[in-house]
Amino acid sequence: xxxxxxxxxxxxxxxxxxxxxxxxxxxxxxxxxxxxxxxxxxxxxxxxxxxxxxxxxxxxxxxxxxxxxxxxxxxxxxxxxxxxxxxxxxxxxxxxxxxxxxx
Numbered sequence: 373x374x375x376x377x378x379x380x381x382x383x384x385x386x387x388x389x390x391x392x393x394x395x396x397x398x399x400x401x402x403x404x405x406x407x408x409x410x411x412x413x414x415x416x417x418x419x420x421x422x423x424x425x426x427x428x429x430x431x432x433x434x435x436x437x438x439x440x441x442x443x444x445x446x447x448x449x450x451x452x453x454x455x456x457x458x459x460x461x462x463x464x465x466x467x468x469x470x471x472x473x474x475x
Contacts, residue, residue, distance in 0.1 A: 377403045381410035384417045397421040401442050411453060
C-alpha cells in the first residue's frame, strides 16, 4: 500500500497531474506517513478508501473501524486537504466534478 500511494503522489506532484489511489479503509493507517509527505510536497492525490464506515462496533480491526478518521490528520499550514465521503454514485459524480474543477 505504501509503495502504491507513493507512486500516485509522485505522479500528482506535477502541476496539472492527478495521482489516483484506492484501497480498503482498513489499510488507511498504513499510509499515514506517506500522506503527510504528499501534503508537504503539494501532491495532488485522489484517494478512495472502500468498505468504509463507523458504527457502534468500531474496534478498528475490521472494515467498519475508525481508520477513516486518520485521513483528517492535516498539517496546520496546509489548508488544501479535503475529505469527501460520498455514499452513492450520484455523490461520487458530484465530488469528481468539484475536485477536477479546483485549482
